[in-house]
Amino acid sequence: MLRNSKLAKILNIKYPIFQGGMAWVATAELAAAVSNAGGLGIIGSGMMTGELVRQEVLKVRKLTDKPFGVNVILLSPFIEEVIEVLTELRVPVVTTGAGNPGPFIPKLKAAGIKVIPVVPSVFLAKRLERLGVDAVIAEGMEAGGHIGELTTLVLVPQIVDAVKIPVIAAGGIADGRGIAAAFALGAAGVQLGTRFICTEECTVHEAYKQAIIKAKDRSTVVTGMKTGHPVRVLKNKLSRQFLELENSGASKEEIENLGVGKLRAAAQDGDIENGSVMAGQIAGLVRDIKPVQEVIEELVLHTEQVLANLYQQRGQ
Numbered sequence: 001m002l003r004n005s006k007l008a009k010i011l012n013i014k015y016p017i018f019q020g021g022m023a024w025v026a027t028a029e030l031a032a033a034v035s036n037a038g039g040l041g042i043i044g045s046g047m048m049t050g051e052l053v054r055q056e057v058l059k060v061r062k063l064t065d066k067p068f069g070v071n072v073i074l075l076s077p078f079i080e081e082v083i084e085v086l087t088e089l090r091v092p093v094v095t096t097g098a099g100n101p102g103p104f105i106p107k108l109k110a111a112g113i114k115v116i117p118v119v120p121s122v123f124l125a126k127r128l129e130r131l132g133v134d135a136v137i138a139e140g141m142e143a144g145g146h147i148g149e150l151t152t153l154v155l156v157p158q159i160v161d162a163v164k165i166p167v168i169a170a171g172g173i174a175d176g177r178g179i180a181a182a183f184a185l186g187a188a189g190v191q192l193g194t195r196f197i198c199t200e201e202c203t204v205h206e207a208y209k210q211a212i213i214k215a216k217d218r219s220t221v222v223t224g225m226k227t228g229h230p231v232r233v234l235k236n237k238l239s240r241q242f243l244e245l246e247n248s249g250a251s252k253e254e255i256e257n258l259g260v261g262k263l264r265a266a267a268q269d270g271d272i273e274n275g276s277v278m279a280g281q282i283a284g285l286v287r288d289i290k291p292v293q294e295v296i297e298e299l300v301l302h303t304e305q306v307l308a309n310l311y312q313q314r315g316q
C-alpha cells in the first residue's frame, strides 16, 4: 500500500505521504526534506505575495530534484498573482485550502500542474472531480488550522464512495496506526501536518515545536466557530481571549482582527502564549523531534507492522 502505491506512481514519488502545506511553518527546507525522503513535501504559501512564493519555489528546487507541491489558501489577498507564478514555474503539484479552487483549475491544468484540493465535504469533492482535479484531500476536523465540520473517520469513506479519483486522508494522523486506518477507510494516501512540525528540518520557532511536544489529548480548541472561519489551535492566552470575545457577542470583524499577525507571532517569534499555535488533535501523540527521513521511515515500517498484526489477530 505504501510501497506499491498507484497514487505515488502517478505523482512520481516513493510513498503516498504528503506533508501538509502549513502557512508560516512549511518552508522550502521542510518541503525539500520530505520530498528527499520519498514523500511529497509541500510549501505553505499562506498569505505570501507572488514574489515570495517564487523565491520559495526556487529554493526548494535547489534543495531537491524530487517532485514537490505548493499549497495555496483561497482566502489570500494575493491568490491571483500566486497562481500566476505557480503556472509560470510549472510546479509539479498545487494543493488548495480554505475555499473552492474551481476558477483556477483550468489555468493550473493547462500548465501541466496536478491539482489536489482539500475538501471538507462530499459535495465539494464531487464538484471538483467534475472540474478535473487529479485527487482530493479529505481533511477531518481533527486537523490543525482552518477546518471543516466532519471528522476524518466519517468524511474519508463517504468521499471515497462518491468519487473515482484518489482520496488522501488528513486530520488526526501521526503514526502507522493512523495511516493503516486511513487505508482501511479507502484512502490512497495520507497527509500529515502536526507530525512534520516536530522535525529537525522544520524552520518554525523551537518554542512552537516544544508546545506540541507538551500537548496532551485535550490541548487544542476551535476558535472562530461564530465567524465562519473555525481554526484549531493549542489552548493558550490568545485562544481564551478569542473565546471570551466570541461569547461576548462581538462583531465578526472584531473577532477576526484579534487573529491578525498571530500565526506569524507564534511560528516566527515563538510567542506561544499570545500567538496562534495551530496544531491538530493528534499533537498529544507527537513526543519527539527527529529528522524528516527518520519520521518517514518509521511511519512506513510502523504502518506495515500494524497491517501485518491486524491479519494475525483475525478471529479475535
Ligand code: TUI
Binding pocket: 023, 046, 047, 073, 096, 097, 098, 099, 100, 118, 119, 120, 124, 139, 144, 145, 146, 147, 148, 263, 278
Ligand atoms: O486550509 C487549511 N488550513 C488552514 S488555512 C489557514 S489560513 C491562515 N490563517 C492565518 C494565517 C495564514 C493562513 C490556516 N489553516 N486546511 C484545508 C481546509 N480547507 N480545511 C477546510 C477547508 C475548506 C473549507 C471550505 C475547503 C473548502 C471549503 O469550501 C467552501 C466553499 O467555498 O465551498
